[in-house]
Amino acid sequence: MSLRTFCGHRVVTISPERSAAEACWLMKEKNVGCLIVEHHGKLCGIITDRDIALKVTGEEKDPLTTMVEEIMTSNPVRISVDKDLPELVSLMHTHHVRRVPIVDDTGLTLGIVTLDDLIALFGYEMSELGNAVSEGLRQSPRIAGAC
């Protein structure tokens, strides 16, 4: 399966020079937990609701004067759209990340893929496999009997 499958997902972007308060409003309005930070159209960071809670409110900083670039994860782990699923899983495992931006060869963000997306996909595949096995057993009494 190509990573392009995940590129239709909404990516919400913000500039690194915006305030943490604006990042919050955007997360709320778009109902997302993470924003892609882009500078001149290129991926430069990622910021989550947790970053805001812990690095702004938790450190008693003013959300109106704290900039996204001060609290974002800079140069986040990313994956080229040409790679495949096993490479993505391995990347998530190695770097302990659950959200990975998908980029093209110019560094433009095409989408974002999360661990939840992968779990949902595997869940669906497992359910289909389960159905195939159940139907196989029903149609083949010999095999069912052998179990």
Next chain:
Amino acid sequence: MSLQTYCRKPVVRISPETNITEACQLMKQNNIGCLIAEQKGKLCGIVTDRDIALRVTGARRDPDKTTVKDIMTPDPIRISVDKDVHHLTALMHAYHVRRVPIVNGFDTTLGIVTLDDLIAQLGDDLSEIGKAISEEFPEGNA
């Protein structure tokens, strides 16, 4: 298998009267995204890092003057420790929640189980099943 065996992280409790600055510090110290609010030993709410970002920071409230009670989800979905994992997944599905406190008959929180905990266990189980199938049908004989 008791629901408590799925829990991979400890429960961190907080009083609903505590302010948000302290709640943030507690989340950071314990490396968790959610706190259980208890009053007189009974579960009364749940508060997450996202609640703090959206309902305090984004709402321009003062974290020193805002309390857990002001922003928590009161009376959250919970599950009795006597139930099984099928009840739990049905509950998560029906209510669209990914964290469920496990309580005893007195409504005291015994643990918190997350969707990630269930996935981790399922992953281990599937891996064992995969190994069993591979051994049953060694390479070339499948």
